[in-house]
Amino acid sequence: MKPVYAPLIDSHIHLDQYQDQVIEQMMQSLPEYQIKSLITVSMNLSSCQRNEKLFQQYPSVVRPAYGYHPEQPLPDSQELETLLLWIEQRIDQIVAIGEIGLPYYLRQEAIARGEKLDEQGYIEVLSALLQLAAFYHKPVILHAVYEDAEIACDLLEKYGVTQAHFHWFKGYPATIQRMIEHGYHISFTPDIEYEAEIQQLATLYPRHLVMAETDGPWEFEGTFAGQMTHPRMTANVAQTWAKIQQLSEQEARHLLYQNTVSFYT
Known part of the structure; x- marks a missing residue:
C-alpha cells in the first residue's frame, strides 16, 4: 500500500510556460503526488494573461501571482502603467505580486559584454510594483540574489512591505x-540535492520561514538531468531538507506545507 504523505505546494512555478497538453497531464497527476496547489508566477502582461486563463481553468489548484520579471528588457512607461492597472483590476484574484525583483544575471551578461545596464530603471519598476503590493496588502515574490537582495530589502522597508518571499535565494x-530578522521567507528548489551553497543556506534559515518550489520549467541537474520539471519534485526538496534539518520526511512536508499556506493566505 502506497504511504500517505502530508500534501505539498509548489510555491513558485511558471505554469504559463508549459504547453497546454503538458499542463493538462500535470494537473491530472497532482493528486497522485499529493500536490495541493501551485503558486503560478508571471513574467509580464502576456504571461499574466495566460496565468489568469489557467486560474480560470483550474481554480482549485492554480494560485496566480502577477508581476514583471526583471531578467528581461525594461518596459516603457506606458507598458508599466498598463500592467499596473491590469493587476489592480484583478487584485482580488491573486495571492501575491510576482515575480518581481532585480536583474542580477542580466547585469552579469551586460558586464561580460562590456556594457552597462540601466539599474535605476529596474529599481523604479520594482518600486512601482512594491507600492502596489503595499497599497493592497499583498505579499511579494522576489527574484533578488546577492547584492540585489540588499537593495530589495531596502525597498521592502521603504514601502512597508512585510510579506516577502525570496525564491531560489542566494546571498x-x-x-x-x-532577512531572517524581518521574517522574510525563502524557498528551495530541487538543486538543494547537489548545490553546497544551497545546502549551507538550508542549515541556517529558520524552519518556519522555508518553502519548497520547482521554478519549472527550469531544468535541474544531478538525479533530475533530462527530466521535465514537475511539481512532484517538491517531494525531493522535502526529503533533502528533512535530512539537513534532521526531521522525518513527514515532519518536513508538514512544515513546508503549513509555511506556504500561512504565507499565502
Whole structure:
C-alpha cells in the first residue's frame, strides 16, 4: 500500500510556460503526488494573461501571482502603467505580486559584454510594483540574489512591505541575517540535492520561514538531468531538507506545507 504523505505546494512555478497538453497531464497527476496547489508566477502582461486563463481553468489548484520579471528588457512607461492597472483590476484574484525583483544575471551578461545596464530603471519598476503590493496588502515574490537582495530589502522597508518571499535565494551572511530578522521567507528548489551553497543556506534559515518550489520549467541537474520539471519534485526538496534539518520526511512536508499556506493566505 502506497504511504500517505502530508500534501505539498509548489510555491513558485511558471505554469504559463508549459504547453497546454503538458499542463493538462500535470494537473491530472497532482493528486497522485499529493500536490495541493501551485503558486503560478508571471513574467509580464502576456504571461499574466495566460496565468489568469489557467486560474480560470483550474481554480482549485492554480494560485496566480502577477508581476514583471526583471531578467528581461525594461518596459516603457506606458507598458508599466498598463500592467499596473491590469493587476489592480484583478487584485482580488491573486495571492501575491510576482515575480518581481532585480536583474542580477542580466547585469552579469551586460558586464561580460562590456556594457552597462540601466539599474535605476529596474529599481523604479520594482518600486512601482512594491507600492502596489503595499497599497493592497499583498505579499511579494522576489527574484533578488546577492547584492540585489540588499537593495530589495531596502525597498521592502521603504514601502512597508512585510510579506516577502525570496525564491531560489542566494546571498551573503549579513543579508541572510537581515532577512531572517524581518521574517522574510525563502524557498528551495530541487538543486538543494547537489548545490553546497544551497545546502549551507538550508542549515541556517529558520524552519518556519522555508518553502519548497520547482521554478519549472527550469531544468535541474544531478538525479533530475533530462527530466521535465514537475511539481512532484517538491517531494525531493522535502526529503533533502528533512535530512539537513534532521526531521522525518513527514515532519518536513508538514512544515513546508503549513509555511506556504500561512504565507499565502
